Amino acid sequence: MIIAIALAAWAVALGVWWSRSRVPTIATQPALAPRATSVAVTTPKPGETIQPTPEGTPVTVPVARSAGQWVREEDWLALAQAFDTERAMADIAELTRAKYAGRAVGSPGSRLAGEWIADRFAEYGLQPAGDNGTYFQEFPVPYAxxxxxxxxxxxxxxxxxxxxxxxxxxxxxxxxxxxxxxxxxxxxxxxxxxxxxxxxxxxxxxxxxxxxxxxxxxxxxxxxxxxxxxxxxxxxxxxxxxxxxxxxxxxxxxxxxxxxxxxxxxxxxxxxxxxxxxxxxxxxxxxxxxxxxxxxxxxxxxxxENITGRNVLGVLPGSDPDGKQQVFIIGAHYDHMGADPDGTVWAGANDDASGVAVLLEITRQWQEQGYVPKRTVLFAAWDGEEIGLNGSRYYVEHPRYPLRDTVGMLQLDMVGAGTHLLEIDEGGLMADQSMASAGQLGIPAVLQPLGGSDHAPFIAAGVPATAYIWWAGDAADLVYHVPEDNINNIEPYKLKAAGQLAHLVTLNMSWEHEDLEDLIAQREQALVARDVNTLLHTIDPRNEDLLRDQEAWLNSLLLRQAAEFTVTVNSEIIAGDIATSTTTIRYRWSPEDTLSMVSLPERWIRRSLDWYYGGPAWDEFQGQHTRVQHLQEPDLAQSLAQRADAFYEFLTDEAGFDIPDTLTLQFYSKPRRADDLALPGTGSKDLLHALHSPPSGYDEASGWPVDHGIVLSRVADLEIVLAEFALQRTGWPTKTTSWLAQGLIDHWEATNPQSGITCRCCCRRTRRTRCGRSKRCPAATSLTPGTASCGRHRRGRSRVTCCKQTAGQPCNSHLR
Incomplete structure (x- = not known):
C-alpha cells in the first residue's frame, strides 16, 4: 500500500477535486377486342400491401387426444426427430403416380390429388377449413x-x-x-x-x-x-x-x-x-x-374457361383459451407442370410432392402422439403455385383466419433433393427461429433471399414468413420442372432433415412461443403496475445473482419514480430450453427529460416445463484476471479484457490493492445492425442507466464500481473506473476516489508508456466543484505517446486536460 499512502499525501497537497468527463404497358389499343380479362394472380412486388377481404372463420370443435410420452414431457426435439421418412416417401410415390398426370392446376389430375390430400387430412384428424365446411378453397385459374x-x-x-x-x-x-x-x-x-x-x-x-x-x-x-x-x-x-x-x-x-x-x-x-x-x-x-x-x-x-384451382386447407384448433385465437400456417404446393399428350409426365416429386409429404407426416405424427397445439395450426396444400402463387395469393386476399392473428407462416418447397445446404428465406422471426432450430438439430442451413414461393404473399401482407428449399443445383445438373423429377430424384436423408426442422419449428411456434409470450405479457403488466413480487416470481429461481440484481433494480425504479418507463419484448427465438429476445426500453426520469429508447438482447430459461426470465443475454470473454460480459461484441470484449488485465496487474502488483482473483466487467453497448458487424462496438450510456441506478456522484457517468466489479458503457473510462473500484474496496470514500484514481493512472502512464490508454479527458474547475463527465477534448489536440504534460484548453471557467497515447490523431477520435 506504499503507493496508495503516497497518493493520499499528494492529494492533500494538491487540494483540488478531480473528476472525469464523459462524461405490360401497351402503347396503342389492339386491333381486336380482348376475349377475356386475365385471371392470373401475379407474384407480389416487394413492399406491396395486400388488402384482404374478410371471410368467415372455419367452424371447429375442441380436440381431445391422449398425449403420448413426448407430448407429456414436452420433448419437442424427440418428437421432431421421430419423422418417419419411409411414410413420407410413400406419400411422394402416391402423388407422383400416373393417374395424377403431373397435377397441373385446374386439370383432372390435380383435382384427384387434392381429394387424396383432403382424405389424408381427415384421416389424421384435421378439421375442414375451406369453403362451406369443406377442405377446399376454390379460385379461378387460367388453363390451356x-x-x-x-x-x-x-x-x-x-x-x-x-x-x-x-x-x-x-x-x-x-x-x-x-x-x-x-x-x-x-x-x-x-x-x-x-x-x-x-x-x-x-x-x-x-x-x-x-x-x-x-x-x-x-x-x-x-x-x-x-x-x-x-x-x-x-x-x-x-x-x-x-x-x-x-x-x-x-x-x-x-x-x-x-x-x-x-x-x-x-x-x-x-x-x-x-x-x-x-x-x-x-x-x-x-x-x-x-x-x-x-x-x-x-x-x-x-x-x-371457368376452370378453378383448389387450396386444400385442414386445421387443428388450439387448446389454449387465448392462444387458439392465434394461427400458425405451414404450407406446401401440390400442383406441378402436368403432362404432354404423348404420355410424358412431369411428376414433380421434389417440386413439391416432397413438401406435401412433410405436411402429411407431421399431421400423422400429431395424431399418433396425441399432440394438440396451444395455438391454432392451419395446414395448407396450395394450388396454382406454378402459375404465379395463385393459391396462396388468393388465400391472403380471402383469409380463412384474420391475418392480424396469423403469427407466422412456413412454406416447404422442394425439400426432398438438391444442394448440400438447406436454404431458408432470410429476414424476420420465422427465418431466425428456423436457423436456431436447424442449429439445434445439426442441419446445415444458410439464409438466402428466396421469395419465389407461396410465403411471398404473406410477407407482402405483413405476416412473418419464410420458406425452405434444397435448391435443385447448377444449370448443368438442374432437376427442375423436368420429367426426371420423379421418386428416384428424392434423397431420403434431405427429406428427413427438412421434415425434422419443419416439425420442430411448428412445435415451437404452436406451443412454446405461446407459453413464452404469456410470461412476457405477465412481466410487462407487472412492470406497469410496479408489482415487484410478481416480477420476481417470473425470474429464474436458480439464478440468485439475477434475483438480487433484479430486486435492487426494481426497487430503484420505485424510488426514482420515473415519469415514463415501458418495456417491450419481441423477436423471441427458442432453441430447446433457452430463448432469446430483443427488449426495448423507453424511459425518462422526469417530465422535462428527453425520452430515451434503448434495446438489448435478453435470455429466457425453461425449467420443469415453465419459462422464466434469465436476464440480459450476456456473452462472456474470459481474460487472465477479467471476465468481460458483453452484448454480442466479442472483438471489443477481447480488447477490453486485455486492457483490464494489464491495469489489474499494475493495481495488484505495483500499487498493492486487494482485488478479487476474477473481476467482472459488464459492457453495455448499442445493438448492431446486420451491416454493422465489421464495426467496433459502441457504448450506450442510456442502456447502462436504464438497467442500473447510478450511485451518488455518478449521475452522468458512463461507468462505476459495483459489488462484483464494474459496469461500463464507454471504453475510454475503463482504467479510471477500475481504479475507483480498487480504491473503494480499500475504504476510500467515493468523493475522493475520482481524483485519486486519476493519480493512479498518471503514475501508470509515466511508468508504462505503452499502457494502452487511447484517450482520456479530464477537467478542473476553478471553484473546486466537480465538473460533469460530458466534456469533450478539442478535436485539434494531438499528443505523442508517453507525453508527460497534457495540453490544456480553456472553456469558459473550465480547464480541459487532454491526454492521448496515439500520435497524430485528434483526441476525441477515440471517445465512445
Whole structure:
C-alpha cells in the first residue's frame, strides 16, 4: 500500500477535486377486342400491401387426444426427430403416380390429388377449413392444354418436309398473353426485336416472324398480330432447356391469337440457311430482313374457361383459451407442370410432392402422439403455385383466419433433393427461429433471399414468413420442372432433415412461443403496475445473482419514480430450453427529460416445463484476471479484457490493492445492425442507466464500481473506473476516489508508456466543484505517446486536460 499512502499525501497537497468527463404497358389499343380479362394472380412486388377481404372463420370443435410420452414431457426435439421418412416417401410415390398426370392446376389430375390430400387430412384428424365446411378453397385459374402433340417443320417451297424438329428438345410452346394454338405455314422474316419499327419496309402478312427473345412478350406478340403474321418464333440460342415445362399464367387475350414458339440454336441455324448470316451477325446489325426459308407449324392448343384451382386447407384448433385465437400456417404446393399428350409426365416429386409429404407426416405424427397445439395450426396444400402463387395469393386476399392473428407462416418447397445446404428465406422471426432450430438439430442451413414461393404473399401482407428449399443445383445438373423429377430424384436423408426442422419449428411456434409470450405479457403488466413480487416470481429461481440484481433494480425504479418507463419484448427465438429476445426500453426520469429508447438482447430459461426470465443475454470473454460480459461484441470484449488485465496487474502488483482473483466487467453497448458487424462496438450510456441506478456522484457517468466489479458503457473510462473500484474496496470514500484514481493512472502512464490508454479527458474547475463527465477534448489536440504534460484548453471557467497515447490523431477520435 506504499503507493496508495503516497497518493493520499499528494492529494492533500494538491487540494483540488478531480473528476472525469464523459462524461405490360401497351402503347396503342389492339386491333381486336380482348376475349377475356386475365385471371392470373401475379407474384407480389416487394413492399406491396395486400388488402384482404374478410371471410368467415372455419367452424371447429375442441380436440381431445391422449398425449403420448413426448407430448407429456414436452420433448419437442424427440418428437421432431421421430419423422418417419419411409411414410413420407410413400406419400411422394402416391402423388407422383400416373393417374395424377403431373397435377397441373385446374386439370383432372390435380383435382384427384387434392381429394387424396383432403382424405389424408381427415384421416389424421384435421378439421375442414375451406369453403362451406369443406377442405377446399376454390379460385379461378387460367388453363390451356395440348390436345395432341404439336409439330414444327422446315419445308421447301412446295411444302415438302426438309427437317422435322423435336418438341421440347429443339423448341417448345409459349402460353398466355396473345399466344394461341393453330396452323401456320409461310416464309420466315427476321424482325430483330419484334417492335413496331422493326417491321418498317417488310410485308409480314402471311409470314412467320422470327425475333429475339426480349420483353415485354405481349407487345411482341401484338405487333406480330397487327402486322398480319401467322406465327411468332422467339429465338433462344443460349441453350435453354426446353424440357422445363411451362404452364399458362394467364388466359389468352384475344379470341384468335398467334401461335408462339421458343426455338433453339439448331433451329435458328437452319432458318438462316442461304442468308449468308449467323445469329451473331443479326445481333450486331439489328436490321430486319426476309429469310430464304419456310416453316410449317401445327399447334393443337386449347384454352378453357371457368376452370378453378383448389387450396386444400385442414386445421387443428388450439387448446389454449387465448392462444387458439392465434394461427400458425405451414404450407406446401401440390400442383406441378402436368403432362404432354404423348404420355410424358412431369411428376414433380421434389417440386413439391416432397413438401406435401412433410405436411402429411407431421399431421400423422400429431395424431399418433396425441399432440394438440396451444395455438391454432392451419395446414395448407396450395394450388396454382406454378402459375404465379395463385393459391396462396388468393388465400391472403380471402383469409380463412384474420391475418392480424396469423403469427407466422412456413412454406416447404422442394425439400426432398438438391444442394448440400438447406436454404431458408432470410429476414424476420420465422427465418431466425428456423436457423436456431436447424442449429439445434445439426442441419446445415444458410439464409438466402428466396421469395419465389407461396410465403411471398404473406410477407407482402405483413405476416412473418419464410420458406425452405434444397435448391435443385447448377444449370448443368438442374432437376427442375423436368420429367426426371420423379421418386428416384428424392434423397431420403434431405427429406428427413427438412421434415425434422419443419416439425420442430411448428412445435415451437404452436406451443412454446405461446407459453413464452404469456410470461412476457405477465412481466410487462407487472412492470406497469410496479408489482415487484410478481416480477420476481417470473425470474429464474436458480439464478440468485439475477434475483438480487433484479430486486435492487426494481426497487430503484420505485424510488426514482420515473415519469415514463415501458418495456417491450419481441423477436423471441427458442432453441430447446433457452430463448432469446430483443427488449426495448423507453424511459425518462422526469417530465422535462428527453425520452430515451434503448434495446438489448435478453435470455429466457425453461425449467420443469415453465419459462422464466434469465436476464440480459450476456456473452462472456474470459481474460487472465477479467471476465468481460458483453452484448454480442466479442472483438471489443477481447480488447477490453486485455486492457483490464494489464491495469489489474499494475493495481495488484505495483500499487498493492486487494482485488478479487476474477473481476467482472459488464459492457453495455448499442445493438448492431446486420451491416454493422465489421464495426467496433459502441457504448450506450442510456442502456447502462436504464438497467442500473447510478450511485451518488455518478449521475452522468458512463461507468462505476459495483459489488462484483464494474459496469461500463464507454471504453475510454475503463482504467479510471477500475481504479475507483480498487480504491473503494480499500475504504476510500467515493468523493475522493475520482481524483485519486486519476493519480493512479498518471503514475501508470509515466511508468508504462505503452499502457494502452487511447484517450482520456479530464477537467478542473476553478471553484473546486466537480465538473460533469460530458466534456469533450478539442478535436485539434494531438499528443505523442508517453507525453508527460497534457495540453490544456480553456472553456469558459473550465480547464480541459487532454491526454492521448496515439500520435497524430485528434483526441476525441477515440471517445465512445
Amino acid at each position: 392444354e395440348l390436345t395432341a402433340m404439336p409439330s414444327f417443320e422446315l419445308v421447301d417451297d412446295a411444302g415438302g418436309t426438309l427437317q422435322e424438329y423435336r418438341f421440347r428438345y429443339d423448341y417448345t410452346i409459349w402460353l398466355g398473353g396473345y399466344a394461341d394454338g393453330g396452323y401456320a405455314k409461310g416464309p420466315v422474316l427476321w424482325v430483330s426485336d419484334g417492335r413496331h419499327d422493326d417491321y418498317n419496309g417488310l410485308n409480314a402478312v402471311g409470314a412467320i416472324v422470327l425475333c429475339r427473345y426480349t420483353r415485354p412478350f405481349d407487345e411482341i406478340q401484338r405487333q406480330a398480330l397487327e402486322h398480319g403474321a401467322k406465327a411468332l418464333l422467339l429465338a433462344r440460342p443460349e441453350g435453354t432447356n426446353f424440357r422445363m415445362r411451362r404452364t399458362a399464367r394467364s388466359s389468352a387475350l384475344l379470341p384468335q391469337g398467334i401461335p408462339t414458339l421458343l426455338v433453339g440454336r439448331e433451329v435458328i441455324k437452319d432458318l438462316l440457311a442461304g442468308s449468308g448470316m449467323t445469329f451473331d451477325d443479326l445481333t450486331i446489325q439489328y436490321k430486319s430482313r426476309p429469310l430464304a426459308t419456310h416453316v410449317r407449324i401445327n399447334l393443337p392448343l386449347q384454352y378453357e
